[in-house]
Amino acid sequence: MSIVLDNISYVYGAHTPYEKKALDGVTLEIHEGEFLGIIGHTGSGKSTLVQHLNGLLHPTSGKVTVNDVDLADKTEEARNMRHTVGMVFQYPEHQLFEETIAKDIAFGPRNLGLSGEEVDERVREAMKFVGLDYDTYAERSPFHLSGGQMRRVAIAGVVALNPSYLILDEPSAGLDPFGREEIFDEIIRLHKEKGITVALVSHNMEDISRMATRLIVLDGGHVILDDEPLTIFMHHREELQKAGVDVPPVSVLMETLKHRGLPVSTEVRNVDDAVMAIEKALKEQEVHHAE
Numbered sequence: 208m209s210i211v212l213d214n215i216s217y218v219y220g221a222h223t224p225y226e227k228k229a230l231d232g233v234t235l236e237i238h239e240g241e242f243l244g245i246i247g248h249t250g251s252g253k254s255t256l257v258q259h260l261n262g263l264l265h266p267t268s269g270k271v272t273v274n275d276v277d278l279a280d281k282t283e284e285a286r287n288m289r290h291t292v293g294m295v296f297q298y299p300e301h302q303l304f305e306e307t308i309a310k311d312i313a314f315g316p317r318n319l320g321l322s323g324e325e326v327d328e329r330v331r332e333a334m335k336f337v338g339l340d341y342d343t344y345a346e347r348s349p350f351h352l353s354g355g356q357m358r359r360v361a362i363a364g365v366v367a368l369n370p371s372y373l374i375l376d377e378p379s380a381g382l383d384p385f386g387r388e389e390i391f392d393e394i395i396r397l398h399k400e401k402g403i404t405v406a407l408v409s410h411n412m413e414d415i416s417r418m419a420t421r422l423i424v425l426d427g428g429h430v431i432l433d434d435e436p437l438t439i440f441m442h443h444r445e446e447l448q449k450a451g452v453d454v455p456p457v458s459v460l461m462e463t464l465k466h467r468g469l470p471v472s473t474e475v476r477n478v479d480d481a482v483m484a485i486e487k488a489l490k491e492q493e494v495h496h497a498e
């Protein structure tokens with residue numbers, strides 16, 4: 208079970224003066240259970256890439272399959288397979304349109320042809336999952352919520368479709384730090400508790416390094432790096448810089464300390480790790496000096 212991109216290219220506005228090749232020979236397999244981070248400079252092709260994962264865009268050349276079904280097929284099987292891939296767009300609150308939160312979340316499941324009872328069940332479960340109390344919120348308008356809450360409603364609408372794969376395009380864009388934490392905690396829970404395969408687009412390395420089990424870096428429509436996040440930070444800093452991707456400051460700090468002679472581990476993902484690594488290195492130094 209996986210999503211496979213087989214040598215796909217995508218051209219916007221083919222045969223017009225605005226022709227633009229946004230993806231150029233991308234080959235990639237997203238495995239079940241994975242948490243894939245997708246990073247790259249603005250315009251590197253991230254959004255174009257993820258829109259291929261549920262058949263919103265079809266490649267100009269190459270092929271996209273989900274669980275071995277070609278998404279470009281005009282069969283019922285291909286249509287059903289597209290529904291196993293849930294997509295949360297950048298600024299998903301722009302997709303909200305029903306007058307109540309419950310109706311908004313029910314829209315997708317209803318379109319799947321489920322019975323009223325099943326739809327209601329899905330809505331309740333999805334709201335519970337994203338931490339919106341049904342009795343409090345079901346009948347409220349989605350347009351009077353905070354930015355973070357609106358995004359939760361949008362994510363609940365996708366969760367209610369019971370997808371096997373969840374694709375998120377910059378889900379924290381424009382949120383304050385609190386809203387970002389909320390959204391990321393939720394995504395981590397979806398991955399851990401529901402076992403959903405996640406592909407998350409971000410331009411924030413620290414967010415990605417905290418969550419992703421694997422990272423790809425896009426540059427000019429090409430996948431230039433594909434590895435564990437930590438391996439990429441530690442060993443491919445130059446390529447990252449060339450691709451216009453910022454490296455987490457905490458990684459830079461650890462490298463600097465090491466160069467200055469403090470024997471710290473540079474294998475850190477966040478500030479907590481860094482504090483532990485620095486304390487450990489300082490203790491070791493003290494012991495060393497006392498001897």
Ligand SMILES: Nc1ncnc2c1ncn2[C@@H]1O[C@H](COP(=O)(O)OP(=O)(O)O)[C@@H](O)[C@H]1O
Nearest residue numbers: 219227229247248249250251252253254255256
């Ligand atoms: N609808 C479109 N029409 C024409 N060109 C587009 C369109 N959408 C994106 N592009 C171009 O394709 C390239 C990749 O864009 P995109 O996938 O949005 O990158 P990212 O999400 O990494 O910022 C960019 O050069 C962008 O200008």
Ligand SMILES: [Mg+2]
Nearest residue numbers: 253254255376
């Ligand atoms: Mg984008």
